[in-house]
Amino acid sequence: MPAVAEFEATARERLDPAHYDYFAGGAQEEITLRENEEAYKRLRLIPRVLRGSDKRDLSVELLGTPSSMPILVAPTAFHRLAHPDGELATARAAARAGTIMIVSMASTTAIEDIAAAAREVTPDPGLWFQLYLQPDLEFTEAIVRRAENAGVKAFVVTVDSPVLGRRERDDRNAFHDLPAGLFVENLRNIGENRSGGNTSHVREIVMSAGLNWDHIAWLRSKTKLPVLIKGVLHAEDARLAVHHGVAGVVVSNHGGRQLDTVPATIDVLPEIAAAVGGAVPVLLDGGIRRGTDVVKALALGADAVGVGRPVVWGLAAGGREGVSAVLDLLRADFDQALALCGGRHPADLTPDQVRR
Numbered sequence: 001m002p003a004v005a006e007f008e009a010t011a012r013e014r015l016d017p018a019h020y021d022y023f024a025g026g027a028q029e030e031i032t033l034r035e036n037e038e039a040y041k042r043l044r045l046i047p048r049v050l051r052g053s054d055k056r057d058l059s060v061e062l063l064g065t066p067s068s069m070p071i072l073v074a075p076t077a078f079h080r081l082a083h084p085d086g087e088l089a090t091a092r093a094a095a096r097a098g099t100i101m102i103v104s105m106a107s108t109t110a111i112e113d114i115a116a117a118a119r120e121v122t123p124d125p126g127l128w129f130q131l132y133l134q135p136d137l138e139f140t141e142a143i144v145r146r147a148e149n150a151g152v153k154a155f156v157v158t159v160d161s162p163v164l165g166r167r168e169r170d171d172r173n174a175f176h177d178l179p180a181g182l183f184v185e186n187l188r189n190i191g192e193n194r195s196g197g198n199t200s201h202v203r204e205i206v207m208s209a210g211l212n213w214d215h216i217a218w219l220r221s222k223t224k225l226p227v228l229i230k231g232v233l234h235a236e237d238a239r240l241a242v243h244h245g246v247a248g249v250v251v252s253n254h255g256g257r258q259l260d261t262v263p264a265t266i267d268v269l270p271e272i273a274a275a276v277g278g279a280v281p282v283l284l285d286g287g288i289r290r291g292t293d294v295v296k297a298l299a300l301g302a303d304a305v306g307v308g309r310p311v312v313w314g315l316a317a318g319g320r321e322g323v324s325a326v327l328d329l330l331r332a333d334f335d336q337a338l339a340l341c342g343g344r345h346p347a348d349l350t351p352d353q354v355r356r
């Protein structure tokens with residue numbers, strides 16, 4: 001089975017170079033982008049032996065949503081740039097894999113259509129919804145209602161983007177707008193009266209530098225669903241998240257696309273897991289490309305991991321089947337690494353099994 005890197009190579013051949021750069025790139029010098037992957041290569045695994053690691057069970061349950069494995073689809077924008085089937089293909093593949101897809105608010109397909117596609121595969125798909133809280137809270141609430149009505153099971157608020165990171169590849173390629181015909185469909189105001197007609201119009205996503213903990217309290221007051229925050233790198237923020245009633249934290253540096261020179265997520269995971277102390281689930285994303293990466297993250301305190309670019313590469317390389325192939329590959333790779341580490345279940349992995 002090809003490795004994730006081979007899907008990336010195929011994706012690169014198929015994609016418009018500016019779109020490839022958008023997906024692949026990071027902020028500024030891309031130090032963090034590279035570091036996310038390099039950090040795993042510095043860590044060594046210590047297997048346990050003679051533990052009877054047959055009959056493995058990779059499944060986990062996260063905030064009431066079951067997942068067949070602790071590998072989730074991280075939210076990534078604009079899937080129709082990668083493949084004409086876009087998020088519909090990704091959702092079908094995630095549903096088929098029985099894993100959770102965190103749908104990006106910046107999807108190029110409406111959440112209702114994504115949920116319908118997933119439901120064709122499985123009656124009760126595990127869809128979560130990523131939110132960029134908009135300064136217009138009334139509008140934000142309308143998006144929250146739409147997502148709830150579509151059947152999502154949790155909200156993931158991205159908190160690492162008070163402003164958008166500076167991606168120099170996008171600047172060089174002058175890639176700042178979606179091509180004609182593609183829109184951020186979740187921000188379409190059906191029937192909103194702009195010019196006297198009955199046309200809908202699509203708002204642009206605004207990054208809100210004014211966000212603070214009160215906005216999290218506001219969102220919690222507007223929904224009964226679990227609210228996670230994504231983009232935590234400081235242990236004190238993890239403590240504050242628990243204090244503010246957040247249902248889970250995602251250790252993430254946005255795949256190296258926001259503040260450059262922040263550490264690899266795997267390197268801050270232990271201190272964040274310690275700060276959270278098991279009070280809420282801890283997820284992690286950034287640089288996960290192999291089963292051994294998943295094992296290291298789980299051993300060091302993550303309950304599950306997210307994959308961003310690998311899913312996009314699968315999508316670009318082969319639509320729904322490509323995403324399925326990437327998810328199957330990561331599952332098989334993780335299963336093998338877990339067995340080699342002497343584990344039967346994700347929770348069997350412990351911090352003493354990772355050495356620097």
Ligand SMILES: Cc1cc2nc3c(=O)[nH]c(=O)nc-3n(C[C@H](O)[C@H](O)[C@H](O)COP(=O)(O)O)c2cc1C
Nearest residue numbers: 023074075076077104158254255286287307308309
């Ligand atoms: C092309 C692209 C688009 C992304 N779009 C979003 C987004 O809309 N919302 C969000 O919270 N994170 C977004 N992210 C960040 C991912 O959720 C995730 O943190 C990151 O991709 C993980 O790193 P990985 O790509 O190395 O797996 C995006 C990442 C990429 C690569």
Ligand SMILES: CCCCC(=O)C(=O)O
Nearest residue numbers: 076077106161205254257
């Ligand atoms: C306005 C969409 C932002 C998507 C995003 O988060 C990213 O490209 O990293």
